[in-house]
Structures are given as structure tokens and as C-alpha cells.
Amino acid sequence: xxxxxxxxxxxMGGYGLFVWGSYGVGLLCIAxxxxxxxxxxxxxxxxxxxxx
Amino acid sequence: xxxxxxxxxxxxxxxxxxxxxxxxVLNAFRSNLVxxxxxxxxxxxxxxxxxTFRLGGLVEKGSLKRAADGLTVSFVVTDTxxxxxxxxxxxxxxxxxxxxxVVAQGQLGADGVFTAKEVLxxxxxxxxxxxxxxxxxxxxxxxxxxxxxxxxxxxxAK
Amino acid sequence: MSTKELxxxxxxxxxxxxxxxxxxxxxxxxAGRLIPYFVVLAVVFAACGLYLxxxxxxxxxxxxxxxxxxxxxxPAAWMSMFLYVVMALWGALGFVLNTRLSxxxxxxxAPTGALFTFIALWTGALWGKPTWGTWWVWDARLTSELIxxxxxxxxxxxxxxxxxxxxxxxxxxxxxxxxxxxVPIIYFSVQWWNTLHQGAxxxxxxxxxxxxxxxxxxxxxxxxxxxxxxxVCLARVRLIIREREREMAWMRELGGGE
Numbered sequence: 001x002x003x004x005x006x007x008x009x010x011x012m013g014g015y016g017l018f019v020w021g022s023y024g025v026g027l028l029c030i031a032x033x034x035x036x037x038x039x040x041x042x043x044x045x046x047x048x049x050x051x052x
Numbered sequence: 053x054x055x056x057x058x059x060x061x062x063x064x065x066x067x068x069x070x071x072x073x074x075x076x077v078l079n080a081f082r083s084n085l086v087x088x089x090x091x092x093x094x095x096x097x098x099x100x101x102x103x104t105f106r107l108g109g110l111v112e113k114g115s116l117k118r119a120a121d122g123l124t125v126s127f128v129v130t131d132t133x134x135x136x137x138x139x140x141x142x143x144x145x146x147x148x149x150x151x152x153x154v155v156a157q158g159q160l161g162a163d164g165v166f167t168a169k170e171v172l173x174x175x176x177x178x179x180x181x182x183x184x185x186x187x188x189x190x191x192x193x194x195x196x197x198x199x200x201x202x203x204x205x206x207x208x209a210k
Numbered sequence: 211m212s213t214k215e216l217x218x219x220x221x222x223x224x225x226x227x228x229x230x231x232x233x234x235x236x237x238x239x240x241a242g243r244l245i246p247y248f249v250v251l252a253v254v255f256a257a258c259g260l261y262l263x264x265x266x267x268x269x270x271x272x273x274x275x276x277x278x279x280x281x282x283x284x285p286a287a288w289m290s291m292f293l294y295v296v297m298a299l300w301g302a303l304g305f306v307l308n309t310r311l312s313x314x315x316x317x318x319x320a321p322t323g324a325l326f327t328f329i330a331l332w333t334g335a336l337w338g339k340p341t342w343g344t345w346w347v348w349d350a351r352l353t354s355e356l357i358x359x360x361x362x363x364x365x366x367x368x369x370x371x372x373x374x375x376x377x378x379x380x381x382x383x384x385x386x387x388x389x390x391x392x393v394p395i396i397y398f399s400v401q402w403w404n405t406l407h408q409g410a411x412x413x414x415x416x417x418x419x420x421x422x423x424x425x426x427x428x429x430x431x432x433x434x435x436x437x438x439x440x441x442v443c444l445a446r447v448r449l450i451i452r453e454r455e456r457e458m459a460w461m462r463e464l465g466g467g468e
Contacts, residue, residue, distance in 0.1 A: 019278050
């Protein structure tokens with residue numbers, strides 16, 4: 001185990017902003033992509049339903 | 053003009069725009085391909101004269117000196133063959149260390165001192181725990197000692 | 211039904227069962243069945259990789275904790291290059307064989323490739339600032355990776371600007387194939403030219419220059435990125451198939467696609 005405490009984990013040896021900035025934006029990108037796909041599917045279902 | 057022809061024109065224009073932008077990018081790219089010059093290259097006058105360029109190499113061990121103001125530093129950049137003294141005022145990156153890689157941007161003065169406006173640390177691709185790094189360093193020193201003592205005993209045997 | 215689809219039927223009859231899946235109507239349900247497996251694998255690999263990366267892998271001797279960005283940065287950079295090659299291959303396949311699915315696959319991969327390229331650039335900036343001392347430099351590695359992002363965006367924009375999907379597929383394939391020269395440039399830039407970016411820690415020709423637990427954390431994260439990319443691209447290609455083929459008989463039988 002590398003971290004003595006939760007604070008130590010978030011502090012990341014003084015590089016917390018850089019490390020969590022990276023992982024945070026990475027996670028955000030993935031979330032946005034999944035949401036965008038969901039919205040596209042919903043839009044498609046609506047138009048397809050309208051035509052049928 | 054038929055729609056087909058219109059589309060063809062659109063594609064041709066698009067491809068042409070792409071080619072031009074690619075050419076521009078490549079041109080910008082070429083001037084930056086030589087990201088830095090080594091002290092040996094500078095000694096051979098390969099670096100641009102009287103213009104800003106980047107100097108890259110290792111920070112010579114024991115050469116780092118800090119001025120009284122705490123911000124101005126001087127150190128020597130070496131590629132083991134040639135070395136150039138560098139002066140810099142500003143904050144050094146965390147990984148700036150003696151014996152490690154550095155890339156400094158600035159100009160070479162008439163006195164042979166390189167005045168840097170920006171100093172970047174160039175680290176290597178090795179990743180390991182501090183204890184492992186210590187062990188590697190110890191092994192290296194032991195090896196050096198062994199080589200030295202072998203050379204000495206060989207000289208003594210003569 | 212066109213002769214193309216009859217050809218695939220013949221292939222299936224001759225035992226080349228996999229060629230059947232080159233037809234959208236056969237691929238569509240297969241992709242739908244596969245997605246959950248890839249999602250589960252992505253989550254499992256990412257959980258293991260992050261655990262190794264943050265709780266088992268030691269601090270780095272020169273970079274301290276800042277190096278932990280590597281577990282996201284390197285897999286993202288690998289995927290950005292790999293997905294571009296796969297995209298170009300699908301484009302080429304569509305160009306040569308004139309199959310409908312190929313162009314759709316290329317379209318499905320592009321946004322995810324662009325996403326990974328962006329993540330690689332973003333994490334690289336956040337890694338470069340504390341270690342090198344700068345967010346960005348115009349060295350060969352960083353510049354060529356930025357060009358990769360432009361290529362993805364250009365590919366997406368080009369396809370969006372052409373109304374006829376088959377024509378868009380062909381134009382996109384040409385762009386993807388021209389741009390593929392950039393991938394070896396990115397990969398070998400650190401060897402061919404002097405760059406601020408360090409060389410590769412992991413390569414096929416020599417043993418990796420990383421501690422074992424660090425390496426495993428990174429490889430697991432790379433596997434997670436693969437699984438995620440496959441799952442998302444399959445989900446997207448299903449949407450593209452539904453959008454493009456909703457007028458076709460097989461899709462109408464499915465009830466508008468769902």
C-alpha cells in the first residue's frame with residue numbers, strides 16, 4: 001500500500017492537480033461519449049417510431 | 053452544372069485544401085524537427101547563428117551554481133565531448149537535476165555563455181522505485197570500483 | 211436483394227461462415243450480442259489496472275507520483291494510433307470490395323479514435339508541466355500526435371459534408387489512407403529526431419525499462435482501453451446501420467431497428 005491516508009492519496013505527492021486532472025478529464029470524455037451514443041439512439045428510436 | 057459535377061468540384065477543392073494545409077503543417081514541422089542542438093553541434097557551428105535556438109544535453113555534475121537572488125542559476129550543459137555554460141533566471145522544472153537531461157532555449161552570447169529564457173527537463177524512459185534506482189546506482193559504482201582495481205592490479209603486475 | 215448479398219450467401223454455404231458477417235443484417239445482431247461482454251471486460255481490466263497503478267506500483271525514482279499519469283496516457287496514445295490504422299484498413303477494404311459495412315465501421319471508429327487522441331494530448335500536457343516544465347512544445351512527437359487529432363476531425367467533417375453515404379465512405383477512405391503515413395511518424399519520431407519527449411519504455415525489440423508492477427498496471431489499462439473501444443465502436447456501428455438501412459426490408463422486419 002502506497003498511501004498512509006486518504007489525504008495522501010488525493011495529494012499525490014504534490015502532483016494531485018495534474019494526476020487527478022488527467023484521470024478526471026479522461027473519465028469525463030468517456031462519460032460524454034456514452035451519453036452521446038445514448039442520445040443518438042434515443043433520437044433514432046423517435047424518428048423511426050414516427051415513420052412506422 | 054449537374055449535382056454530380058458539383059460534388060466532384062467540392063471533393064477536389066476539399067482535397068486541394070487538405071494538401072495545402074498538409075504542406076503548411078509539414079513545413080512548420082520540418083523547422084522544428086531539430087528540436088535542440090547538442091554542444092558538439094554548436095561547436096561545429098551547426099546551430100543557427102545570432103538567433104534563438106534550443107541547446108540540449110546533460111547538466112554537468114557539480115556545475116550548478118545559484119546566485120544570491122535565488123532565481124538566477126548557472127550550469128554547464130555537456131554531451132561529454134563538448135560543454136557550454138548556461139545562465140538562466142527563472143524557475144527550474146522539478147526534474148531539473150545535475151547529471152540529467154535538459155533542453156534550454158535562448159541565445160549564445162559572444163562570450164560563449166548561453167543565456168536561456170526557458171529551461172525544460174528531459175527525463176528518460178526508465179521508471180522504477182527509488183530503492184531500485186539506488187540499487188542500480190550502487191551496482192554501477194561497485195562495477196566502476198572493480199574495473200578500477202583490476203586496472204590497478206594489472207598495472208602493478210607489469 | 212443485390213447480387214452482393216447473394217455472394218455472401220454462397221460464401222456461407224461453402225463454409226466460410228465468417229464472411230456472412232460482412233453483411234450489415236448479419237453483423238447487426240452479432241454486434242449487439244457481443245457488446246455486454248466487452249463492457250464487462252473493460253470494467254474488470256480497468257479496475258485491476260487502476261488498483262495496480264495506484265496501490266501496488268511504487269513511486270518513481272525521478273518523477274515521484276506525477277508518473278502515475280502514464281497509466282492513462284500511454285494506453286490512450288497507443289489506442290489513438292491503433293484505431294487510426296484499423297479505421298484506414300476498413301476504409302481500404304470498403305474501397306476494394308465495395309462492401310457496405312466497411313465504411314460504416316470506419317465511421318464508427320473515428321470519434322473514439324479522436325477521443326483517445328485528445329486524452330493522450332490532454333494527459334500529456336498535464337504530465338509535461340510538472341516534469342518537463344511546460345504544457346506544450348512543438349517537438350516531433352507532440353506535433354505529429356496533434357496532426358493525428360486533425361486527421362480524425364477532418365475525416366469526421368469530410369464524411370458529414372457529403373450527403374451520399376457510399377460516396378462519403380469512399381472520400382473518407384482516401385483521406386484515412388493518406389493520413390496513415392502519420393502513424394509511423396508518431397511512433398518513430400522519438401528515434402528519428404531529437405525530441406523533448408522520451409523514448410519508448412515498452413517495445414518489441416528489447417525488455418521494458420519499467421518496474422514490473424508499473425508495467426502490468428499499464429498493460430491492463432491498455433487492455434481496458436481496447437475492450438472499451440471495441441464496445442463503443444460496436445454500439446456506434448449498430449446506430450449507423452440503423453440510420454442508414456432503416457428503409458431496407460430486413461431492418462423494417464426488425465421494427466425500425468429495435
